[in-house]
């Protein structure tokens with residue numbers, strides 16, 4: 440069985456090795472391969488997948504929204520997020536899912552000392568990843584969700600569209616001042632990502648010890664922001680857990696089997712290479 444990954448550009452993706460290692464370990468005859476698909480060529484690649492018996496595909500930037508009109512069915516969570524990252528091809532029908540938010544939450548849960556339902560949450564950034572994460576956290580009925588973004592209008596849009604209006608939008612400066620109020624703080628901006636190792640998305644002066652600090656960046660595996668948080672007694676969670684868990688959920692959708700998440704993690708770390716890790 441074949442599984443595709445479509446994106447533009449897609450050459451840097453770590454998913455093929457990660458998924459193929461998990462298929463091999465379970466003795467599944469699946470092969471995951473990437474396809475560089477220019478905007479406007481989505482219809483062609485989907486016809487190719489259907490004609491060649493593909494079992495499904497992953498979707499990454501810039502196709503996560505534009506793929507939706509090509510699908511026969513879209514599950515509730517993907518509809519609420521407004522983006523699809525996983526497609527299952529079942530009896531010729533294309534069914535869309537979004538595993539990003541749930542994958543994030545599955546990874547985060549392993550670090551939590553109190554449930555999401557008892558937590559006040561701050562999300563930094565209001566792009567595609569923030570939409571998925573905010574919606575999935577919202578489904579766990581937290582005490583409150585605040586989204587802080589450079590462009591607050593985009594944060595307000597997520598609150599209206601994905602959280603039924605049940606949240607607050609702030610500037611990054613306002614969030615910095617209120618930092619001690621939150622139990623979980625998530626960075627979804629690319630600030631601090633390779634090669635900009637020295638940048639941080641938010642000053643941590645007001646961070647409380649025991650706060651869960653999550654950065655969805657996985658290159659480097661431990662951003663400067665996470666290192667600073669750790670020094671202040673935060674519980675840290677890096678972007679590898681979201682990446683691996685969103686992939687594990689997609690794996691289950693295609694195969695009906697649970698993959699070895701630890702093996703998937705090790706495969707990604709190996710690909711990132713020792714020199715990137717914890718730099």
Ligand code: NAP
Nearest residue numbers: 564565566567568569589590593627628629655678681682
């Ligand atoms: P996106 O849609 O482009 O959104 C990026 C967000 O970051 C926007 O809200 C943007 O603010 C903000 N931002 C960017 N540069 C900024 C700066 N210099 N100062 C302040 N704010 C800034 O991106 P995305 O798809 O959500 O992805 C965001 C990050 O998550 C990337 O680093 C990506 O690699 C990572 N990611 C990780 C995973 C995982 O599995 N671990 C999955 C998806 C994404 P404005 O709205 O003001 O422009």
